[in-house]
Amino acid sequence: MAFKDARRTINYGFQNESFKFKVSELSGEDINLCFQCGGCSSGCPLAEEMDFLPSKIVRMIQLGREEALDSETIWVCSTCFNCEVRCPRGIDVANIMEALRQLKLRKKYSHVSLDSLEKSKIRTLPQIAIISNQRKLSA
Amino acid sequence: MRLAYYPGCTLKTNAKSFEISAIASAKVLGVELVELTRWNCCGTVHALAKDDVMHYIAPIRNLIRVEEMRDEGIVDENILVTLCEMCFNTLKRANTEVLKDGEKMRKVRENMEERDPAYRGEVEIKHFLEVVKDIGWNNISNLVIKKLKGLRIIPYYGCLLLRPRGLGIDDPDNPTILESLIKSLGGESVEIPFKSKCCGSYHTVHMEQVASELSHRILSQAAEAEADLIMLTCPLCSYNLGDRQEEIKKSFKGLRTIPVVYFTQLMALAFNLPAESTGFSENKPDPTVILKNKDLL
Amino acid sequence: MNGKDEKFITIYIMGKKHMVPANLTIMKAMEYAGHQFRRGAGCRGGFCGACSTIYRTKGSYKLQVALACQKIVEDGMIVTQIPFSPADKKRYDIDRLKPEANTFLEYYPEISRCLACNTCTKACPQDIMVMDYVQAALRGDVKEAARLSFDCIGCGLCAVRCPAEIVPYNIGQLARRLYSKHVVGPASHVLNRVKEVNEGKFDEEINKLKNMPKEELQNLYNSRDIKV
Ligand code: SF4
Ligand code: SF4
Numbered sequence: 001m002a003f004k005d006a007r008r009t010i011n012y013g014f015q016n017e018s019f020k021f022k023v024s025e026l027s028g029e030d031i032n033l034c035f036q037c038g039g040c041s042s043g044c045p046l047a048e049e050m051d052f053l054p055s056k057i058v059r060m061i062q063l064g065r066e067e068a069l070d071s072e073t074i075w076v077c078s079t080c081f082n083c084e085v086r087c088p089r090g091i092d093v094a095n096i097m098e099a100l101r102q103l104k105l106r107k108k109y110s111h112v113s114l115d116s117l118e119k120s121k122i123r124t125l126p127q128i129a130i131i132s133n134q135r136k137l138s139a
Numbered sequence: 140m141r142l143a144y145y146p147g148c149t150l151k152t153n154a155k156s157f158e159i160s161a162i163a164s165a166k167v168l169g170v171e172l173v174e175l176t177r178w179n180c181c182g183t184v185h186a187l188a189k190d191d192v193m194h195y196i197a198p199i200r201n202l203i204r205v206e207e208m209r210d211e212g213i214v215d216e217n218i219l220v221t222l223c224e225m226c227f228n229t230l231k232r233a234n235t236e237v238l239k240d241g242e243k244m245r246k247v248r249e250n251m252e253e254r255d256p257a258y259r260g261e262v263e264i265k266h267f268l269e270v271v272k273d274i275g276w277n278n279i280s281n282l283v284i285k286k287l288k289g290l291r292i293i294p295y296y297g298c299l300l301l302r303p304r305g306l307g308i309d310d311p312d313n314p315t316i317l318e319s320l321i322k323s324l325g326g327e328s329v330e331i332p333f334k335s336k337c338c339g340s341y342h343t344v345h346m347e348q349v350a351s352e353l354s355h356r357i358l359s360q361a362a363e364a365e366a367d368l369i370m371l372t373c374p375l376c377s378y379n380l381g382d383r384q385e386e387i388k389k390s391f392k393g394l395r396t397i398p399v400v401y402f403t404q405l406m407a408l409a410f411n412l413p414a415e416s417t418g419f420s421e422n423k424p425d426p427t428v429i430l431k432n433k434d435l436l
Numbered sequence: 437m438n439g440k441d442e443k444f445i446t447i448y449i450m451g452k453k454h455m456v457p458a459n460l461t462i463m464k465a466m467e468y469a470g471h472q473f474r475r476g477a478g479c480r481g482g483f484c485g486a487c488s489t490i491y492r493t494k495g496s497y498k499l500q501v502a503l504a505c506q507k508i509v510e511d512g513m514i515v516t517q518i519p520f521s522p523a524d525k526k527r528y529d530i531d532r533l534k535p536e537a538n539t540f541l542e543y544y545p546e547i548s549r550c551l552a553c554n555t556c557t558k559a560c561p562q563d564i565m566v567m568d569y570v571q572a573a574l575r576g577d578v579k580e581a582a583r584l585s586f587d588c589i590g591c592g593l594c595a596v597r598c599p600a601e602i603v604p605y606n607i608g609q610l611a612r613r614l615y616s617k618h619v620v621g622p623a624s625h626v627l628n629r630v631k632e633v634n635e636g637k638f639d640e641e642i643n644k645l646k647n648m649p650k651e652e653l654q655n656l657y658n659s660r661d662i663k664v
């Protein structure tokens with residue numbers, strides 16, 4: 001089992017207060033509450049696919065590191081809320097992931113463009129899959 | 140009792156058997172599920188950003204329809220019953236948010252069509268499983284004609300029936316509602332560790348391999364537990380675990396076939412309803428072989 | 437039109453102030469003000485959808501819509517035409533399509549992005565329940581989508597307003613095509629008429645018209661009986 005996140009370190013040194021504020025505001029979560037227990041990451045079913053584990057993303061926000069916006073993690077998260085039920089500090093990490101996605105989507109970025117999907121694939125998918133995919137991953 | 144019922148898009152296409160079996164088994168329970176008039180797609184997923192009011196419009200519009208039906212005496216309660224767990228979560232979250240936050244309610248109201256009455260905020264969203272639970276497990280048992288004897292069933296919750304805390308219909312750490320239903324129907328509930336882990340959800344659209352891996356973990360645990368069937372409540376889970384199972388087997392050699400059914404189909408079966416009401420012919424993989432083996436069909 | 441008691445009002449065409457007779461349609465008022473239509477006018481009878489117009493009136497934030505050939509000007513109206521809405525119309529072979537939800541999704545997957553915001557319905561000068569037909573298509577209810585969109589004239593106003601970038605009229609058109617082709621099938625009166633044409637029932641009349649001198653033909657056209 002290879003974790004993409006393995007050995008990736010985050011840049012320390014506080015950077016951007018307004019970014020941190022924006023994420024707190026959009027997510028409604030008090031990011032300072034996180035004490036880096038890693039509970040969210042250990043319960044995350046998609047952790048293996050992430051370039052930064054959920055707890056690392058939270059740490060990046062604490063430090064105002066905007067590169068969190070460029071992580072694969074925010075698009076790999078499936079909003080399953082496993083992190084939410086695990087966090088001992090009452091943080092809903094799924095909300096933080098959504099805030100980060102929104103910050104990208106609101107600047108005309110689409111992670112999954114419908115134009116790039118194969119017709120034959122679309123034919124077999126139930127509406128629920130396409131609708132939710134677009135809601136979460138396209139502008 | 141007549142209750143307004145919200146199908147959602149997929150119950151009209153891929154998941155017809157879910158709708159048919161639910162309406163038929165509800166009847167046995169004395170509940171008439173009346174399809175919501177002029178319903179629109181709820182959006183399938185919740186809006187999480189705190190300033191995102193736009194995505195509440197679609198779910199709340201449906202709730203206005205419930206109040207209208209109640210006012211017109213078409214249904215008996217200001218309750219909206221859902222079957223799909225994603226619809227359930229989306230509708231319930233939107234309702235909870237606008238009731239909690241007057242500013243959101245105001246914005247949603249202002250952006251509705253002038254012709255529509257304002258949402259009064261009286262509607263309660265219920266998953267059909269909650270309706271079943273309210274009737275009482277003993278009463279359900281008493282209605283069973285054909286016990287699902289010897290049928291080993293995985294109660295698969297998926298994500299949004301239980302989470303986030305406060306919106307889910309049961310304790311997210313230790314849910315029992317599906318297990319109780321299985322027992323009431325005379326079946327055998329089989330535990331797996333991943334009964335409420337994600338199946339891959341909407342990643343199935345553009346990251347098939349990731350979705351396959353996630354679904355495979357659940358399927359392989361079910362196979363290891365020697366289960367006969369997986370029972371679930373979401374058409375997207377059903378697509379990922381069921382419709383795509385053949386595809387998953389190509390990447391994961393040796394995986395045993397495990398049929399996937401909706402909980403309402405097993406209810407219809409236990410209530411001894413005819414084949415039109417169980418709708419097993421639509422499931423992938425085919426569950427009828429195992430059901431015949433167990434003398435249930 | 438030049439009667440003594442003719443009333444004039446002020447309207448703003450693309451921001452420029454004009455005094456125009458109060459009883460004109462937007463289209464005639466624009467011509468009165470000196471605009472010449474090369475696009476944005478067709479049938480002048482409310483059927484072709486070429487003259488889509490948006491406007492606001494004094495003291496209201498509401499963005500309103502109209503067909504320029506139908507709507508009478510109002511004092512203080514601030515108006516512009518939207519003669520065209522860019523849309524990618526897909527090519528398909530209707531014979532091979534199935535009347536179901538995934539057909540819509542295959543050609544126009546963007547309907548999955550519909551927010552049910554109802555903006556399209558508010559934008560429709562034909563008072564069509566546009567959102568409802570898009571939603572019907574999304575859940576595969578071809579009959580309902582065809583029925584609800586029946587009066588669509590393809591003016592395009594819904595398409596320029598939709599926040600999900602959907603082109604509703606393409607959806608309605610596909611729905612009606614699917615419905616007529618695969619659900620109701622060919623109409624017997626049309627088949628009969630085609631048969632009559634092939635059997636030469638109208639040959640004599642057509643030949644008469646073909647051989648008619650131009651002037652006579654023009655007279656005949658001008659004095660034709662129009663059924664409304
Ligand atoms: S919501 Fe996202 S981050 Fe949280 S556990 Fe699920 S996939 Fe991981
Ligand atoms: S579970 Fe909560 S406290 Fe622990 S690392 Fe994750 S966000 Fe921080």
Ligand code: SF4
Pocket residue numbers: 485559560561562563564566587588589590591592593594595604605
């Ligand atoms: S549905 Fe759209 S294109 Fe058709 S008439 Fe209405 S606004 Fe115009």
Ligand code: SF4
Pocket residue numbers: 549550551552553554555556557566567570597598599600601602604
């Ligand atoms: S304007 Fe677009 S998003 Fe809004 S209801 Fe109409 S089709 Fe849907």
Ligand code: FES
Pocket residue numbers: 476477478479480481482483484485486487503504505506
């Ligand atoms: S010009 Fe044809 S509808 Fe107005």
